[in-house]
Amino acid sequence: MNYKNILKADENNYKTFLPIGLVLIFISLTDVFLNSFLKINITSSLPENFSFFSPLILGLIGLQLIRIEYSGIKSIDLLNKNINNNNFNALLTLLIIFCIFKAFPPALSWMILDANISGDTKDACTGTGACWTYIKVWLRRFMYGMYPNELHWRINSAFILVIGLGFAGYFFKDNLKKYLALYYVIIYPLIAFLVIYYLISGGSFGLTWVETGAWGGLSLTFIVSFFCLIFCFPLGMILALGRRSNLPTIRYISVGYIEFWRGVPLITVLFMSSVMFPMFLPQDFFMDKLVRVIIAITLFEGAYCAEVIRGGLQALPRGQYDAAKSLGMGYWKMHIFVILPQALKLVIPGICNTFLALVKDTPLIFVVGLSELAGMLALAKTNPKWLGFAMEGYVFAAIIFWIICYAMSKYSYNLEAKYKTER
Amino acid sequence: MSESIIEIKNVNKWFGDFQVLKDINLEVQAKQKIVVCGPSGSGKSTLIRCINRLEEHQQGNIIVDGNELNENTKNIEAIRAEVGMVFQQFNLFPHLSILDNCTLAPIWVKKMPKKDAEELAMQQLEKVQIADQAVKFPGQLSGGQQQRCAIARALCMQPKIMLFDEPTSALDPEMIKEVLDAMVNLANAGMTMIVVTHEMGFAKEVADEVIFMDEGMIVEKAKTKEFFDNPKSDRTKLFLSQIL
Numbered sequence: 099m100n101y102k103n104i105l106k107a108d109e110n111n112y113k114t115f116l117p118i119g120l121v122l123i124f125i126s127l128t129d130v131f132l133n134s135f136l137k138i139n140i141t142s143s144l145p146e147n148f149s150f151f152s153p154l155i156l157g158l159i160g161l162q163l164i165r166i167e168y169s170g171i172k173s174i175d176l177l178n179k180n181i182n183n184n185n186f187n188a189l190l191t192l193l194i195i196f197c198i199f200k201a202f203p204p205a206l207s208w209m210i211l212d213a214n215i216s217g218d219t220k221d222a223c224t225g226t227g228a229c230w231t232y233i234k235v236w237l238r239r240f241m242y243g244m245y246p247n248e249l250h251w252r253i254n255s256a257f258i259l260v261i262g263l264g265f266a267g268y269f270f271k272d273n274l275k276k277y278l279a280l281y282y283v284i285i286y287p288l289i290a291f292l293v294i295y296y297l298i299s300g301g302s303f304g305l306t307w308v309e310t311g312a313w314g315g316l317s318l319t320f321i322v323s324f325f326c327l328i329f330c331f332p333l334g335m336i337l338a339l340g341r342r343s344n345l346p347t348i349r350y351i352s353v354g355y356i357e358f359w360r361g362v363p364l365i366t367v368l369f370m371s372s373v374m375f376p377m378f379l380p381q382d383f384f385m386d387k388l389v390r391v392i393i394a395i396t397l398f399e400g401a402y403c404a405e406v407i408r409g410g411l412q413a414l415p416r417g418q419y420d421a422a423k424s425l426g427m428g429y430w431k432m433h434i435f436v437i438l439p440q441a442l443k444l445v446i447p448g449i450c451n452t453f454l455a456l457v458k459d460t461p462l463i464f465v466v467g468l469s470e471l472a473g474m475l476a477l478a479k480t481n482p483k484w485l486g487f488a489m490e491g492y493v494f495a496a497i498i499f500w501i502i503c504y505a506m507s508k509y510s511y512n513l514e515a516k517y518k519t520e521r
Numbered sequence: 522m523s524e525s526i527i528e529i530k531n532v533n534k535w536f537g538d539f540q541v542l543k544d545i546n547l548e549v550q551a552k553q554k555i556v557v558c559g560p561s562g563s564g565k566s567t568l569i570r571c572i573n574r575l576e577e578h579q580q581g582n583i584i585v586d587g588n589e590l591n592e593n594t595k596n597i598e599a600i601r602a603e604v605g606m607v608f609q610q611f612n613l614f615p616h617l618s619i620l621d622n623c624t625l626a627p628i629w630v631k632k633m634p635k636k637d638a639e640e641l642a643m644q645q646l647e648k649v650q651i652a653d654q655a656v657k658f659p660g661q662l663s664g665g666q667q668q669r670c671a672i673a674r675a676l677c678m679q680p681k682i683m684l685f686d687e688p689t690s691a692l693d694p695e696m697i698k699e700v701l702d703a704m705v706n707l708a709n710a711g712m713t714m715i716v717v718t719h720e721m722g723f724a725k726e727v728a729d730e731v732i733f734m735d736e737g738m739i740v741e742k743a744k745t746k747e748f749f750d751n752p753k754s755d756r757t758k759l760f761l762s763q764i765l
Binding site: 415417418420421422423424425426427428431435436439440443517 | 570573575598599601602603604605606608610612613614615616625626629630631671674675678
């Protein structure tokens with residue numbers, strides 16, 4: 099027998115090798131586990147250097163011992179095939195498991211075990227862990243910004259209304275179905291705008307006026323993202339079609355527009371919209387800061403959407419255009435019934451990408467003095483009574499943003515699955 | 522002789538520097554069946570794509586049903602609605618069911634009420650014997666069924682002329698027959714047809730005239746029997762000897 103193969107499991111010896119290997123792996127993992135979770139070192143009696151590396155060495159030998167081509171035991175075969183097919187992969191596997199074991203307990207104890215959530219002041223936070231009291235006390239600010247506390251019901255009800263109207267399309271009767279696109283592209287944004295204007299801004303129907311400077315927190319994130327999303331998509335569609343138009347004027351305008359907006363950073367666009375733009379307007383013309391910001395982001399993201407949608411248009415075979423034309427369809431009918439439904443289906447992942455980026459870009463509106471969620475955090479962390487809790491705030495914001503974005507990407511997977519057709 | 526429904530006079534066309542059509546002259550009478558054959562790259566597809574202006578010709582005149590095709594043609598959609606076309610690659614709309622494929626154009630181009638359009642579509646699907654597949658999507662059908670659906674889709678516009686661009690070339694040998702049968706039925710029903718194909722059996726059965734094209738020119742144009750029994754040019758003889 100070749101000396102290299104002494105430790106190699108084969109069909110003759112695997113019955114002895116397998117248990118020994120599994121025991122070694124078990125010892126190695128238990129060692130690290132106890133060490134990181136309970137601070138017990140079962141190999142402390144060994145020399146220091148060896149004690150440090152012992153789990154790794156034991157684990158590697160164990161994995162080597164169980165590496166057999168076909169054992170007949172399902173879980174071990176799966177393990178061998180996927181994470182233990184050679185020494186390098188075995189090493190990576192062990193290192194990753196150890197890292198998880200090492201990183202998890204501190205994170206767990208910071209976030210939950212040693213954390214505080216009771217009390218209303220900074221003094222309540224005594225432990226070494228996170229101070230969720232801070233988030234609790236400031237939650238209303240993080241959600242609604244500087245909007246007066248007693249008026250928060252207006253924001254809530256406006257959101258419920260807007261979401262409800264968004265679902266209204268599902269309940270359209272069959273004979274109304276053909277107006278669905280019209281509803282979502284034109285009517286719905288308009289109604290949503292009016293709802294938000296009259297309910298959140300107020301100023302009429304006996305509701306007190308709340309200026310947009312006081313809006314903020316997560317609700318502002320939603321408002322900005324919502325309007326930018328529903329406006330930038332149709333804009334992108336028109337630009338994408340324009341860029342592929344046969345008419346040179348339209349084509350060059352579209353190309354120029356797209357290249358211009360893709361070439362400038364969003365932060366400068368926002369800055370211009372708030373500082374430079376009013377200079378070019380007539381004296382008595384007033385446009386709210388928030389509206390200007392929404393327009394700026396929409397114009398900016400529209401250019402990105404356009405390029406994504408153009409990708410979908412170009413992915414369609416020429417035969418689809420030919421077939422639609424040969425049936426006597428004109429430009430618009432061809433695009434509305436044949437080309438766009440297929441192209442938009444293809445670009446769902448790309449559009450989702452753009453939209454996620456848009457949502458995560460909203461914190462940039464701080465440059466014009468609007469404070470959405472991240473902006474409110476920046477304000478709160480400088481409050482003299484609550485210094486030193488930036489970490490908790492940003493972890494909180496990260497979790498909120500992650501939930502929003504994950505929900506969006508899940509939704510996009512659903513859409514993809516729903517509209518999947520075989521070619 | 523009755524009036525020609527398609528007139529092609531001295532048509533020249535270039536792709537860049539390459540001349541694909543050289544001085545083409547052709548007249549087609551109503552209810553005539555014309556088969557166009559020739560080696561690949563000879564311009565046959567381009568020729569019939571010019572007839573419904575999927576390709577634009579640079580010189581000469583093409584007159585379809587009394588309307589001249591040129592860049593000033595405002596009613597190109599109306600002309601296309603009268604000229605059905607069937608493609609080599611079927612080009613069904615994969616996001617629509619078979620029935621919707623057939624009703625889309627009648628409803629939105631001809632403004633036919635939805636119910637009438639569906640009735641008509643079912644009739645046409647019945648004729649090509651795939652009425653039972655109406656609710657399925659193109660991706661779920663075999664190549665032969667897809668091509669028959671494409672024929673039905675074109676017929677739903679009730680065209681005066683049907684153009685076939687190598688309708689059987691992308692099909693498995695077993696499926697060619699079912700598509701050819703559908704085309705023969707259509708021919709027997711009196712449709713004006715221009716068919717680009719390599720199926721010489723089909724040509725012998727239904728064609729009134731056969732046109733042989735090579736290098737962008739019409740090399741030979743003759744009545745079907747004469748074309749096969751007594752071809753004049755050497756190029757045609759060579760082609761026929763290879764294909765038959």
